[in-house]
Amino acid sequence: MIDTHMHADSRSSEDFDKMFISGIDTAITCSYYPYKLNNNPDVLINHFDRILNFEPKRAGEYGLDLKVALGIHPTNAISNSEAVFQKLEELIENKEIIAIGEIGLDENTSEEQKLFKKQLELADETKSKVIIHTPRKNKAEVLKDIKRIALNSIDPKLVVIDHINKNTIEDVIDEKFTIGLTVQPQKMEVSEAVDIMDQYGFDKFLLNSDISNKPSDPLSVPRTVRTLKRLGYNEKDIEKVSHRNAEKFFDI
Numbered sequence: 001m002i003d004t005h006m007h008a009d010s011r012s013s014e015d016f017d018k019m020f021i022s023g024i025d026t027a028i029t030c031s032y033y034p035y036k037l038n039n040n041p042d043v044l045i046n047h048f049d050r051i052l053n054f055e056p057k058r059a060g061e062y063g064l065d066l067k068v069a070l071g072i073h074p075t076n077a078i079s080n081s082e083a084v085f086q087k088l089e090e091l092i093e094n095k096e097i098i099a100i101g102e103i104g105l106d107e108n109t110s111e112e113q114k115l116f117k118k119q120l121e122l123a124d125e126t127k128s129k130v131i132i133h134t135p136r137k138n139k140a141e142v143l144k145d146i147k148r149i150a151l152n153s154i155d156p157k158l159v160v161i162d163h164i165n166k167n168t169i170e171d172v173i174d175e176k177f178t179i180g181l182t183v184q185p186q187k188m189e190v191s192e193a194v195d196i197m198d199q200y201g202f203d204k205f206l207l208n209s210d211i212s213n214k215p216s217d218p219l220s221v222p223r224t225v226r227t228l229k230r231l232g233y234n235e236k237d238i239e240k241v242s243h244r245n246a247e248k249f250f251d252i
């Protein structure tokens, strides 16, 4: 199984152990700095370095193959981002990251929009995959702007729009985006994810836990996959959302 979106730097080694033992072989850890940046790009670059140089080793000790996606999370929007972009370009060129992420809009400020668009353009230019965050608050409304900016800035085949739920699925299902379902306490129950896949099929979806410093379930991907099995869904369909779609999309 592949957990396609998590934040390893705010989780314990015990989580990595449980995840691997429960059948997760690979996870993708994204950048998100949960403290104040004070508009300092060095803090963000240090955050990137820590994820790249420390977390895959830490997870690897428990068998978990950790891939890295880095980018400027909307809640980390800063005005002097030149050095961060330089770093991102270098990481893409050296193939040290498998995607730019997570990026997107949260409060939907003009600063967030500017950084979001710039990162999408960088991804399109370099043919990099992107993981796009959609917010907890005003999700449907902010998603309209996310969709508009993304469709104007990047080939949608490079994009996964994440944290989609029952209320927002209709807004993205007909586009060429891949869709992330985040099964997480306070966001989405296993049953809601199952209902969405039951209704819209299994081809477009990736599953993830988005475990972070907020309430999280490190086993939400195996819980969802095993629930599909218990409910008798087709083995080939289960394999798609368990790992095949993610392998294809991220080329892993």
Ligand SMILES: [Zn+2]
Binding pocket: 005, 006, 007, 030, 032, 102, 210, 212
């Ligand atoms: Zn996240």
